[in-house]
Amino acid sequence: MKTQDLTRNQSLVFSALNDAKTPLTAYAILDELRGEGFRAPLQVYRALEKLVERGLVHRLESVNSFIACAHEGASCCKHGLTGFAICTACGNTMEFHHHGVEHQLEALLGEKGFKPEKTVVEIRGLCANCA
Amino acid sequence: MKTQDLTRNQSLVFSALNDAKTPLTAYAILDELRGEGFRAPLQVYRALEKLVERGLVHRLESVNSFIACAHEGASCCKHGLTGFAICTACGNTMEFHHHGVEHQLEALLGEKGFKPEKTVVEIRGLCANCA
DNA sequence: ACAACAAACGTAATAACATTACATAGAGGT
């Protein structure tokens, strides 16, 4: 479950995301890794799929991008709903966790009989530096 | 600001979404409207852009789709944060509004100096019928 | 060591979603 048992491709993709610390699209990752021998989108998407499964990487649905989890290891998903504040000016993205929001959404959806599987909370705006 | 001053293309797209009452992709709308003379994606995207501006249609970012606003008219965006619960089995999508969640997110982001512009809350899962 | 199986990989092609560029048409104001 640790980063050491990643395959070569997975490690390369994960490193690219960690180095960036701003969200990257799959194709941006592909371009970064051409020097390492990457040649096709699928190499990136396959690695991303595994990394997301492990909780090492998050997908930002509203910007078609990926970002390394702000928490080392895969413990991330246990501290409440995960949300992101994405600066549209500089790309800087803040991951946050919020139990209150999680509980309120659960309560609301529970009433309606809706069973959540994946919750997306993404706020686009301007970060403190760019505002 | 009412639906009557929509152009022909905008009306057709809006009707398609209202009839569906499940989210539609831009290309699905295009296919529905070929009988009305639509020939290119841009005709749909241009209409959608205006409809979203007016608050008559929402874009669901996590599924690349669009849905008619559940509230007639454009008053929708005044009653708190807008969220969606999207059933991955039947496509049925419930629009909801939640002041509590809105305030908690505002508080959290305010602390960090982040200025929200667009907030995405989309929960995918199973609706009461499909669970 | 070897067969059998599963997971990961390489490559090509294609599908799905969205935008740019450029030319044309219609409505409203002067």
Place this chain on the structure above:
DNA sequence: ACCTCTATGTAATGTTATTACGTTTGTTGT
């Protein structure tokens, strides 16, 4: 009539993601 702004039509292209197919690698049981 002329200008301007908005909407439109059409084509081409750009961006994001998946399917299909075959090969390689790694693991397990014998």
